[in-house]
Amino acid sequence: MAEASTQTIHDVVCGFCGLGCDDLTVEVEGRAVRVRGEACPEAVRLFTRLDVDDRPVSVAGDPASLDEAIEAARRILSEARAPLIGGLGTDMAGAGALVDLAVRFGGVLDHYASDGLFRNYAAAQRTGWLAATLAEVRNRCDVLLVVGEDPSAIWGRLFERFFPADPLFAGKPRKVVFLGGAPGEKAKVQLGGADVSHIATSDPVAVLEALGGFTAGRVPPGTSFGGVAVEALAALADKLRTAHYAVVTWNAATLDDGDLVAERATALVDTLNVTTRAGVFPLGGRDNLIGVNQLMLWRLGYPLRTAVRGQQSVHDGALYATQAALGDADVLVWVSAFRPEPPPEFAGKLIALAHPETVFEREPDVLIPVGTPGVDHAGTVFRMDSIVSLPLGALRVATLPSVAEAVRRIAEG
Incomplete structure (x- = not known):
């Protein structure tokens, strides 16, 4: 088998911390990704990928097909009384899909870095x-x-x-x-x-x-x-x-x-x-906090920490903060595509659309590993000063779904 050639990509945009550095140099060899030259340790850590098999989708801890996981997630949300859609570490397309999910099934929306x-x-x-x-x-x-x-x-x-x-x-x-x-x-x-x-x-x-x-x-x-x-x-x-x-x-x-x-x-x-x-x-502004908040304002008229119930949206910065909302939630939809950020401790049903390297204290009821914006697929994020939106490019061929793709399949079924 011929060895994969190495491709060097210049002026790569980093969407991880909200600072929006757009001058990174990245090497891609097969599915392996590594940063070269000037970059902060955070960018080096979060861009780095090895050429290994993807983490499998799972339902109740057992390997499953993506179709089975989508159906299981939809069933859990259909039966939910008070879902919390948390984490929200995703690009603008993913954020839009998650708002649609809240409109379909109800739920509180909050980003893990919103404090x-x-x-x-x-x-x-x-x-x-x-x-x-x-x-x-x-x-x-x-x-x-x-x-x-x-x-x-x-x-x-x-x-x-x-x-x-x-x-x-x-x-x-x-x-x-x-x-x-x-x-x-x-x-x-x-x-x-x-x-x-x-x-x-x-x-x-x-x-x-x-x-x-x-x-x-x-x-x-x-x-x-x-x-x-x-x-x-x-x-x-x-x-x-x-x-x-x-x-x-x-x-x-x-x-x-x-x-x-x-x-x-x-x-x-x-x-x-x-x-x-x-x-x-x-x-x-880490993990597109500012962009997700902007999208909430455009779509619902309220920022993060908003509950969607039927055709109504209600905002409360204290009551609908993640830790407070967990006290009433029976289902947590945890979304973290930029980094392996684990969900908070939670005893109810857990649906995770997560970075494939995420370590969980307990196996999610549904786990769908997702691609990272700016690595596995293109996307858009906002810089921390909320003025500039930044285009993220795909660095390698995606084998995992984006948050937007997975969520739309759950919401549209």
């Missing part, structure tokens, strides 16, 4: 906000305030995308202030041309609130806030006031008071915009 999104929503609903896009951060931001832990541990190329090597800021080093955790080595390397400083605090909410007062010209009473001396806060406020375009960024999912951080950051940006230009850049 940070709804902490940000809590702030945006109360005050609104002025959000920057990735392009605005790249091209205009001269002072960046990073709240919380160093985000490059999750988004490996974040600062490279924020501040690429370009002539726009030649001779004018940008200023980056880490408020909370210190920058790691990866961040320091990517920010090598910037003026980087660190202000340690375990209470970023208190610091941001006091900082808002300083930027407005008020001196709050006290000698320190969140463990940060007023002198340091005054100096930081001066940096922000004199910036041409300041940006505040944070990851609400990793902050205990993520909603309050978002609210204080938004208030700070509002104050700065009286005299200069500033914006917020909330981090998030």
Whole structure:
């Protein structure tokens, strides 16, 4: 048998973390896939595929045909009282099919990574906000305030995308202030041309609130806030006031008071915009979280954490969060095509449309291994700033169904 030739594909789009890097180089040999050149560890791990047989479809733990699994899933959903359609790690076509599934059988819809999104929503609903896009951060931001832990541990190329090597800021080093955790080595390397400083605090909410007062010209009473001396806060406020375009960024999912951080950051940006230009850049969006949420808004008029019953949709950000909804659910439809994300612990019926490498604590009642968007089949996802949709291409011949294909067969039978 002749050995498979190796194909090198350039400018591959990565749809895993929401940052939307579109410059990856990937080698494909037969069904094996591997990343070459510049890429973050997350992309390397999730793009990598071996040339091995696919995991089989199963029903009640026994191998089955796809037709048998589709029929079993349809039967379980037909008898369900309160389904939860969770995970939702899929591309736009898959998300559309899952909304159709909810319309057909009823159910709550929530993405496994939505906690940070709804902490940000809590702030945006109360005050609104002025959000920057990735392009605005790249091209205009001269002072960046990073709240919380160093985000490059999750988004490996974040600062490279924020501040690429370009002539726009030649001779004018940008200023980056880490408020909370210190920058790691990866961040320091990517920010090598910037003026980087660190202000340690375990209470970023208190610091941001006091900082808002300083930027407005008020001196709050006290000698320190969140463990940060007023002198340091005054100096930081001066940096922000004199910036041409300041940006505040944070990851609400990793902050205990993520909603309050978002609210204080938004208030700070509002104050700065009286005299200069500033914006917020909330981090998030893994596994097409933003795209699925956008599609829900278009189709149902509500975001994630919405229950569909008959011809009605009801949204409740607390009641229909995955962990809360599991308390009432009798069937969990778990969807995770981008990564082997296991479902939460659940005692009811489990239908899994899952990455073939997923490890389950117990065998699903129905398991349909599905292809990964951007590896096994083409698709579309949204970038974390919700502005740009990204086309994902197929890297190898698909032998597993996409989420959209499998779900449509369940819903249309």
